[in-house]
Amino acid sequence: MEKDFSVQQSLEVIESMINQAKNKFNNDSPLYLLWGWIVLICSVGNYLLYKFQLVEKPHLIWLLLFVALIVQIIYLIKQHKKEKVKTYIDEILGYIWTSFGITMFLISFVVGQSSGNWINFYPTLLILYGIPTFLSGAVMRFLPLKIGGICCWALAITTLFISKNYYLLIIALAVIIAWIIPGYLMKSFFKKQSI
Amino acid sequence: MFKDLDPILHSQLRLAVMSLLISVKEAEFTFIREKTKATAGNLSVQIQKLKDAGYIEVNKQFKDNYPLTTCSITKKGIDAFEKYVKALQSYLNTDKK
Numbered sequence: 001m002e003k004d005f006s007v008q009q010s011l012e013v014i015e016s017m018i019n020q021a022k023n024k025f026n027n028d029s030p031l032y033l034l035w036g037w038i039v040l041i042c043s044v045g046n047y048l049l050y051k052f053q054l055v056e057k058p059h060l061i062w063l064l065l066f067v068a069l070i071v072q073i074i075y076l077i078k079q080h081k082k083e084k085v086k087t088y089i090d091e092i093l094g095y096i097w098t099s100f101g102i103t104m105f106l107i108s109f110v111v112g113q114s115s116g117n118w119i120n121f122y123p124t125l126l127i128l129y130g131i132p133t134f135l136s137g138a139v140m141r142f143l144p145l146k147i148g149g150i151c152c153w154a155l156a157i158t159t160l161f162i163s164k165n166y167y168l169l170i171i172a173l174a175v176i177i178a179w180i181i182p183g184y185l186m187k188s189f190f191k192k193q194s195i
Numbered sequence: 196m197f198k199d200l201d202p203i204l205h206s207q208l209r210l211a212v213m214s215l216l217i218s219v220k221e222a223e224f225t226f227i228r229e230k231t232k233a234t235a236g237n238l239s240v241q242i243q244k245l246k247d248a249g250y251i252e253v254n255k256q257f258k259d260n261y262p263l264t265t266c267s268i269t270k271k272g273i274d275a276f277e278k279y280v281k282a283l284q285s286y287l288n289t290d291k292k
Contacts, residue, residue, distance in 0.1 A: 018217070
């Protein structure tokens with residue numbers, strides 16, 4: 001059989017195998033949904049708690065992010081055991097989100113230590129949200145995430161024209177557009193692929 | 196006719212393995228078997244040949260008490276693959292002439 005293996009057949013084998021692995025990446029939709037929903041709950045929660053003066057320190061609701069972090073770590077460990085292949089796309093995405101995570105951690109630390117005044121920082125936060133979201137969309141060639149990233153930047157500009165009291169709601173809107181909607185679209189994309 | 200084609204790569208299954216590995220960072224044995232539709236026995240033999248040629252790296256470890264084999268392409272493997280594809284192209288060009 002191998003003697004008859006022609007140049008044409010060689011090319012067919014190469015093409016079909018490369019197509020099998022091309023543009024392949026892991027289904028990260030659970031992570032987009034996890035962070036999307038948690039940030040949505042925290043931002044809307046913080047807004048409502050503050051508006052109706054329900055508690056003394058409404059911003060403490062953001063501690064829920066630590067719960068999300070623990071859930072994410074458990075999820076990633078489980079996922080790592082399941083994954084059979086690691087593509088370059090997965091590796092790049094990992095680096096993008098790790099650097100974003102480190103940036104966010106350092107920023108919360110610095111802002112907390114210096115002024116503790118988060119409200120002035122929300123527009124910058126939106127600009128930062130846009131970076132990993134847009135990059136992930138570009139690397140995966142997944143349009144909803146690219147649009148999500150651009151919307152984060154657009155929403156950062158809108159903060160110039162509205163009252164600071166509504167910044168938290170802008171953050172909520174940003175995570176719906178940038179993470180929650182793309183998260184569900186990605187989930188259905190993978191569901192269709194597996195059929 | 197095929198005297199310039201690397202004999203290690205000019206075999207259906209070995210070429211399939213190399214084409215898969217050139218597109219990813221690393222892949223488990225089960226993934227390669229799934230995609231190439233080869234039998235485990237035959238695949239093991241061909242992977243060993245690629246490893247002996249220094250074209251791929253094979254990493255054996257245990258995951259949840261089960262043996263786990265992951266493969267990745269080496270620099271030497273990438274070079275050989277590129278050379279092979281160029282040789283294929285030159286054959287196609289000669290055919291056209």
